[in-house]
Amino acid sequence: MLLLRAHLLDAPSFGSLRSIPDGGLLLDGVSIVDAGRFEELAPRHAGIEVRDLRPHWILPGLIDLHVHLPQYESVAMDGLELLPWLETHIFPGEARFADTAVARAAAERFFGDALAWGTTTAVVYSTIHAEATDAAFQVAEARGLRCVMGKMMMDRHAPAALQEDTETSLRQSEALIQRWHGAAEGRLHYALAPRFAPMCSPALMRGAGALSEKHGAFIQTHLSENREELAWVASLFPEASSYTDVYARHGMLNGRTLLGHGIHLDAPERAAIRAAGAALVHCPTSNAFLASGIMPLRRWLEEGLPVGLGTDVGAGTTLSMWHEMAMACTVSKLRWADTRGAADRPLKPAEALHLATAGGAKALGFKDHSGTLDPGRLADFLVVDARQPDPGQRAEDEPERILSRLLYRAQPAMVKAVFVDGRLCHGTLP
Template sequence: MLTQPTVARDIVAEPRAVYRARLLNPQSAEAFDYLPDGALVVNADGTIAEVVAASRIADDASHVTLHDFRPHLLIPGLVDVHSHLPQYDAVAMDGGELLSWLQAHIFPAEARFANPEKARDAAERFFRDMLAHGTTTAAVYATIHQEATSVAFSVAERLGMRAIIGKVMMDQNAPPMLCEDTETSLKQSEELCQQWHGRDRGRLQYAFSPRFALTCSMTLMRRAGELARQYNAYVQTHLSENLDELKWVKRLFPQAQHYTDVYRRAGLLGAKTLMAHCVHLSDEEFDLLQKTDTRICHCPSANFFLKSGIMNLVKAMKRHIHVGIGTDVGAGPSLSLFREMGAACLASKARWAMERFYRERLLEVWAEFSMLGARGTQLFRRVLAHLELDEEAHVADPKLVFYLATLGGARALGLDHHIGNFAPGKDADFVVIDTTPIDPTHDESEDQSLDTLLSRLVYRGKGTMVQATFVRGRRVHEEAQGRRAKFCQRLGSC
């Protein structure tokens, strides 16, 4: 029987291990499994053998190593679908909107990555902090520098992070120190892809990363798309974030019907393309993303921070577009996906409140429209539809955003057959959570409903809850010694 509580001290995967704890296991945006006393059984190769109630572990389980994390909670490793490594040191620089903020804070920060030593130091801190926040998988932009990008890969490889990384591509409208020759940009990106894509059984993958339509020629974007298809690699870029950006794109690509059409013409849309932001999309653009199975990276904090707007998450979900959540550091203030999940719920509520306010205001002037007869009614309906106020708004709830930060994010990256939740055959990427910091009673043994647990994780979750992080059954982060000592003391096992 599992009667001897022990605390794991191993750093590498070991023959068949059992992790006993409360288990939270998302199955869809609505359905979650919750085992108050569960066991995650992990094979020596880091894959999950089974997920069962602890009582079902056989009496002869003495050949396995038991890691008893009770009363802590195990959740699947979090998936961050959009972030910028070189922007970490320029995080939380307030003021301005996207384009002026890039010039004032971000481009100078990215230029410093010409120095590979600085790049190594930054990558080390960035990925360590991600793992400390429970993020096991991330899609990440480096800078235009080939060596700094390679350094980012090597640090992620050593630390055990699962990462999709790409060298930023910019061949126009960028500061001279960051503006590349088109051919050089393509050649260096291809070399990086050849070097890193698929490394360690696919733990590391490459993303061709044309920054956004403003800083990329059509030639660069087209050929980046071709290379991505040739190597079955990802494409990551930004779409429809800021209103000034939209106007500039219109001027640069007058033949395109809208912003999304620029990327369609470049051949960049598809199931391996990650589009960040998507704040100001028209219905036709949503249609195009849906039709091409293009993925959306929802970055609510960054959208607030740069005053860009609020992405219509509910609309994207209704259209069955795959969406993941991105911290988008440095416009996002933190690498914590818990914080970002809360922001996603609040953003959705802010949108709901705003829509309600404008709908009611418009209804106040309805009488004046109606005096114009049928034409007035028609015009009024058009105004409502144009402002997207013609339907009752809905809000995102904690279940939905937790799903998006785990299984939904894995689906957005096309990795859900490997990660995202606990299922036999998937890789054992998981996070050990001490829920006392988010529980006002500070009592982990308290019986909580699933809704209460999820709501607290989403609205009150923080990095300090993370006790340990595992990727493929390998411990890649553990909490500070002092906190560990307290935990062991409470369990009586140290």
């Protein structure tokens, strides 16, 4: 058992910020067993080792709900929209993962950098290559973070080097599920990953949905990101009433489905997503980078759609969820500047923190065991030096202001230590 003393900050519900300036967090093995004001905890747990981390802060670990491991190597290639960007910059990079040594080295860089930014849970797309995906799972296991991952599935309209056979794609995915879903004391999970409707045959989508149901695995894909993509989907699936309906009619919408983007959705699509219990992943940096659009985030949230945040590297430009939270606030302000409607009120930093922690946990069905600093949650948390991003070095300030600086002026040095399941995965305790 270990009692940490620090400023505790989390966002257990949307819009709330819980700040305990002189807080205590009691750890026992993988879990948080007590949390609150230090002066109340100390007498309850007399004799337990105390580490005084003041003036540092403790926040819940950050949850990146949508990111492409192989695209980290091809990040920040400006100038194109989604479909030509995939052809020009992304597919050649993904093809290199046929060499498992390339894939393993890339996975080391990717998971190392994600952890250094404070990501404790990452939901990841690998490439189509089963061996590369297996190597990425091995690296994730060794690094100790929580990871939901799956090999990319694409059996039509793909470049020759990345075109799969339907049966092979499904068979390899099931073998990876059997090896990794629930592995590493439950830190690793499998997500079937049909890339997006235009590159998946009906048989592949149906097979992926069936494997998700059979094994209780997650399923992740892209939805309604770019206008040219929407037109392509409509031409390929004339019988479907919408893009979302393509996934619904092929059995891909369930309570473990994560849908990246969801910018241009009509009311029946939103109703279908809600009814299925699926979640949307807002990736504002990527949506700006590829000129895809601005998700009406607050409208979707107020309708009751579960939404988390994702970096979507490589169209996202960094693995930092701090930057993603700031970008979610920024693009919401640009949208509001145009509409000035109450339904488009700008996102606040506290709301963004909720989406990147408890909101992401809820989208994954992990809400009872991660995303906040409550007793009973798994000990996934960060030790942060909140003075780092502040040029004024104000020791006393409102938590909302300090959080705002952490988001908008994030830098790697402010993340001092990263814990997953109570185990130090990055940095050192200050």
